[in-house]
Amino acid sequence: MEMDSTAAANYASNWFNVQNVPKSYVFPEEVRPGELPPVCHTLPVIDITKSVQADTVQHIMKASREFGFFQVINHGVPAEILLDTAKVLRDFFEMPEKESSDSGGKRNWVYGGSTSFTRNGFDLWRENLKHPCYPLKDCMEHWPEKPTGYREVVSTYVTEVNKLGNTILQLISRGLGLEVGYFDGISGVEILSANNYPPCPDPSLTLGVLKHHDPSLITILYQGNVPGLQVLKDGVWISVGAIPNAFVVNIGNQLEIISNGIVRSALHRAVTNSSEARLSIAAFINPSPNFIVEPAQALVTELSPAQYKPTLYKEFVNGTNAFGPHTKAMQRA
Ligand SMILES: O=C(O)CCC(=O)C(=O)O
Ligand SMILES: [Fe+2]
Numbered sequence: 001m002e003m004d005s006t007a008a009a010n011y012a013s014n015w016f017n018v019q020n021v022p023k024s025y026v027f028p029e030e031v032r033p034g035e036l037p038p039v040c041h042t043l044p045v046i047d048i049t050k051s052v053q054a055d056t057v058q059h060i061m062k063a064s065r066e067f068g069f070f071q072v073i074n075h076g077v078p079a080e081i082l083l084d085t086a087k088v089l090r091d092f093f094e095m096p097e098k099e100s101s102d103s104g105g106k107r108n109w110v111y112g113g114s115t116s117f118t119r120n121g122f123d124l125w126r127e128n129l130k131h132p133c134y135p136l137k138d139c140m141e142h143w144p145e146k147p148t149g150y151r152e153v154v155s156t157y158v159t160e161v162n163k164l165g166n167t168i169l170q171l172i173s174r175g176l177g178l179e180v181g182y183f184d185g186i187s188g189v190e191i192l193s194a195n196n197y198p199p200c201p202d203p204s205l206t207l208g209v210l211k212h213h214d215p216s217l218i219t220i221l222y223q224g225n226v227p228g229l230q231v232l233k234d235g236v237w238i239s240v241g242a243i244p245n246a247f248v249v250n251i252g253n254q255l256e257i258i259s260n261g262i263v264r265s266a267l268h269r270a271v272t273n274s275s276e277a278r279l280s281i282a283a284f285i286n287p288s289p290n291f292i293v294e295p296a297q298a299l300v301t302e303l304s305p306a307q308y309k310p311t312l313y314k315e316f317v318n319g320t321n322a323f324g325p326h327t328k329a330m331q332r333a
Contacts, residue, residue: 015114018201021200021202021205021206024123025206027122027206027207031207032204033206033271034204035204036271037230037239038239039227039239039240043063043070043231043238043241044071045071045072045243046070047073047074048072048076048167049074051171060172060175061172064251064263064264065263065264067231068231068264068265071241071243071246071249072168072247072249073246075246075247076164077157077247078160079245081153082245084157085154085281086224086279088147088149088154089154089281090196090279092129092144092146092147092150092194099111108131109130109131109142110129110131111127111128112128112129113127114126114127116128124207124210125197125198125200125272126272128195129144130191130192130194131144132190133188133191133283134188136155136158136159140154140155154192157281158283161189161283162188162189162285164247165187165283166184166187168218169182169187169217172218176259176299178296178298178299187288188286189283190284191284191286193284194281194282195209195281196277196279197270197273197278197279198272198277199273199276200272200273200274201274203272203273206271207269207270208269209269211267211268211269212267213252213267214253214268214284215284215317215320216253216254216285217252217254217255217258218249218251218255219250219282220247220282220283221248221249221280222281223240223242223248223278223279223280223281224242224244224279224280226276226277226278227239227240227273228273228280230268232267232268233266237269251263252285254287258294258299259296260296260300261295261307262299289313289314289317291313292310293313294308294311
């Protein structure tokens, strides 16, 4: 794709436009990804149009127990909305003024450049944009004003992903033997977090996102056509394939707790590649701040006692390092 002259000039002066990986991005040997594994073909891909069928519930449950991850296709979110959202986010990351652009001092979004995520002296090969989404009408007025159309495009995306999230949570409720409406009114897309991973001269040395669990109920991730997500399965990092128009869904810590450990929240990370920029859009579907997260009563029996203590979600948020200070503020916690 041809870049216009502003984008080309911006690219040329960027931190990632280098021949060799600068020292601060080179992770120690035990953490760096090394040789990248081939795409894993056993990670389940679930056709969700058949969501009324009992075997869809069974597929989702099996994947959630074994991997903590699955992909969904035929999910009903129009491809056009995915492409428009990815485009407006790519355009955001290409704006020279992305760090300073705001909306009259009332902005509620945070841009993080590659050196904003330094851990133990190491920098991540990514940049990130995050903002709250709930309640949507109030939040979106304080989202980025530029690029043109950002708020309209992204709010449409969030509305669609919310619907999909409800469907998936209903299927999981059914699979767990909870009432179908168990999560109604207590969950929604709270935070949207978009990552841009520029091409990297040596992906074996760098990381886009360090290994972590998501502190959500579930996370719904769109990664377009470029792979880079890895999941730890039985002690081995496996690579999640990039299926055009699919979403990757993963179980977060809070759903693992509610399920009393039946479904699991898996460690995952993002790696880079040398040929093309990768954009990923994570929608964190979280419980509301005053929801007490604990194993569902129906899942606690004499044979399977509660494995987790009850915690007010906002206290969990305040007590964990999983959220940076900005994200904590966004959580309404
Ligand atoms: O970019 C990715 O594939 C992963 C991002 C992620 O794990 C997150 O934002 O929590
Ligand atoms: Fe994650």
